[in-house]
Amino acid sequence: MGLLVLLLLLLAFLMPGVAIPVPPALRALSNLHLSTKFTSRPSAVTKYSKYSIHYLKQKVDHFGFKNDKHFNQRYLIADQHWKKEGGSILFYTGNEGDIIWFCNNTGFMWDVAEELKAMLVFAEHRYYGQSLPFGANSFKDSRHMNFLTSEQALADFAELIKHLKKTIPAAKNQPFIAVGGSYGGMLAAWFRMKYPHMVVGALAASAPIWQFEDMVPCGVFMEIVTADFRRSSPNCSKSIRKSWDAIHRLTRNSTGLNLVSEALHLCTSLKNSQDVQHLKDWIAETWVNLAMVDYPYESNFLQPLPAWPIKVVCQHFKNPNVSDTELLQNIFSALNVYYNYSGQAKCLNMSETSTSSLGSMGWSYQQW
Numbered sequence: 001m002g003l004l005v006l007l008l009l010l011l012a013f014l015m016p017g018v019a020i021p022v023p024p025a026l027r028a029l030s031n032l033h034l035s036t037k038f039t040s041r042p043s044a045v046t047k048y049s050k051y052s053i054h055y056l057k058q059k060v061d062h063f064g065f066k067n068d069k070h071f072n073q074r075y076l077i078a079d080q081h082w083k084k085e086g087g088s089i090l091f092y093t094g095n096e097g098d099i100i101w102f103c104n105n106t107g108f109m110w111d112v113a114e115e116l117k118a119m120l121v122f123a124e125h126r127y128y129g130q131s132l133p134f135g136a137n138s139f140k141d142s143r144h145m146n147f148l149t150s151e152q153a154l155a156d157f158a159e160l161i162k163h164l165k166k167t168i169p170a171a172k173n174q175p176f177i178a179v180g181g182s183y184g185g186m187l188a189a190w191f192r193m194k195y196p197h198m199v200v201g202a203l204a205a206s207a208p209i210w211q212f213e214d215m216v217p218c219g220v221f222m223e224i225v226t227a228d229f230r231r232s233s234p235n236c237s238k239s240i241r242k243s244w245d246a247i248h249r250l251t252r253n254s255t256g257l258n259l260v261s262e263a264l265h266l267c268t269s270l271k272n273s274q275d276v277q278h279l280k281d282w283i284a285e286t287w288v289n290l291a292m293v294d295y296p297y298e299s300n301f302l303q304p305l306p307a308w309p310i311k312v313v314c315q316h317f318k319n320p321n322v323s324d325t326e327l328l329q330n331i332f333s334a335l336n337v338y339y340n341y342s343g344q345a346k347c348l349n350m351s352e353t354s355t356s357s358l359g360s361m362g363w364s365y366q367q368w
């Protein structure tokens with residue numbers, strides 16, 4: 001809980017020199033009675049399924065007057081633990097994917113709902129899931145992409161909160177707390193900064209709110225990923241470091257390209273050096289994803305995975321001092337932890353690294 005309290009305080013005291021009393025709902029959030037034993041998650045899938053689905057008509061452009069179009073923003077409400085007296089509202093600031101998928105995977109909010117007497121609201125981010133400002137054409141025309149910005153998304157959230165306060169009378173004077181993780185955590189924190197009158201605080205989990213060019217060195221993210229594997233065992237990160245050259249050496253001719261394709265059970269055989277680069281990028285993204293979902297319990301967020309998946313992956317990288325072909329075998333075993341924990345994979349598909357619930361079209365645009 002230490003970290004949680006720290007985060008909340010950080011956000012509550014963002015303006016130096018101004019002593020802001022911590023609102024009771026926030027104090028309750030930082031004093032929650034959560035289990036600190038994280039070896040297993042209570043199976044909560046059934047309790048997650050109870051929410052209602054709603055749509056709010058939103059402006060495509062909140063800030064200009066040349067575009068007067070609207071679209072439907074999807075949001076979910078779960079109010080089984082909500083109390084009209086003394087309750088609160090946890091508002092999930094949706095990130096780059098289908099909101100139902102995030103709702104399914106944000107166990108924290110469901111875990112604390114009862115104790116906080118909270119209504120849970122999950123707001124979908126524009127351009128993801130069903131909240132498409134130009135429907136099926138949202139990504140077909142670069143002019144349509146103009147409205148895919150975090151500023152517009154935050155304005156959607158503000159409109160939605162206004163709407164909820166207006167249409168659910170008992171919610172009008174209850175404290176709203178923004179909650180988000182990753183990019184959604186950045187949105188939660190920014191929402192508290194930009195709309196401080198709409199939420200009493202924000203819980204920003206794993207949120208790199210300052211990770212921008214010239215603010216932190218650009219290699220920091222990958223250094224943290226490497227450190228995750230090195231912490232499991234130094235030989236693990238060493239093996240991975242060696243693997244790039246090994247792949248390069250093994251794929252210099254067509255015999256080698258076939259050998260590697262077969263050894264890794266790839267769905268599509270490698271044909272040329274471009275494919276080899278694609279292979280390396282795909283493997284690298286796999287290690288990155290593992291670092292992001294290295295949960296201490298069995299989970300199914302990006303992929304079905306065992307508890308502490310990096311530890312399991314590193315079981316296959318105990319010795320970096322092996323031949324290139326042995327290392328290739330080890331890479332295959334390690335990739336199987338991520339892509340074939342279910343035992344169902346027929347082949348490994350370099351076109352996929354995670355669930356299709358993530359909106360790859362919008363996200364590749366937003367990142368650049």
Ligand SMILES: *[C@@H]1O[C@H](CO)[C@@H](O)[C@H](O)[C@H]1NC(C)=O
Nearest residue numbers: 045049098100101102104357
């Ligand atoms: C959410 O969870 C339900 C219940 O397990 C499942 O049926 C549904 O496919 C999930 N939806 C997404 C988008 O993950």
Ligand SMILES: *[C@@H]1O[C@H](CO)[C@@H](O)[C@H](O)[C@H]1NC(C)=O
Nearest residue numbers: 249250251252253254255256
């Ligand atoms: C292809 O590359 C492999 C591995 O580098 C090497 O052992 C083999 O001799 C090469 N074969 C040909 C036909 O060049």
Ligand SMILES: *[C@@H]1O[C@H](CO)[C@@H](O)[C@H](O)[C@H]1NC(C)=O
Nearest residue numbers: 233234235318319320321322
């Ligand atoms: C790491 O690899 C080295 C070199 O192959 C080996 O001597 C050592 O025993 C390995 N360490 C562990 C903990 O496996």
Ligand SMILES: *[C@@H]1O[C@H](CO)[C@@H](O)[C@H](O)[C@H]1NC(C)=O
Nearest residue numbers: 235238319320321322323324
């Ligand atoms: C790595 O392997 C080579 C040959 O197989 C051996 O000569 C060398 O001592 C090994 N290095 C380590 C650190 O085990």
Ligand SMILES: *[C@@H]1O[C@H](CO)[C@@H](O)[C@H](O)[C@H]1NC(C)=O
Nearest residue numbers: 265340343344345346347348
């Ligand atoms: C996935 O695992 C199953 C069961 O272990 C195995 O039969 C299958 O070959 C694996 N698939 C791949 C692509 O490795």
Ligand SMILES: *[C@@H]1O[C@H](CO)[C@@H](O)[C@H](O)[C@H]1NC(C)=O
Nearest residue numbers: 267268347349350351352356
């Ligand atoms: C690989 O993934 C892509 C993208 O999801 C999909 O279109 C393709 O059918 C998959 N290939 C195989 C062999 O499963």
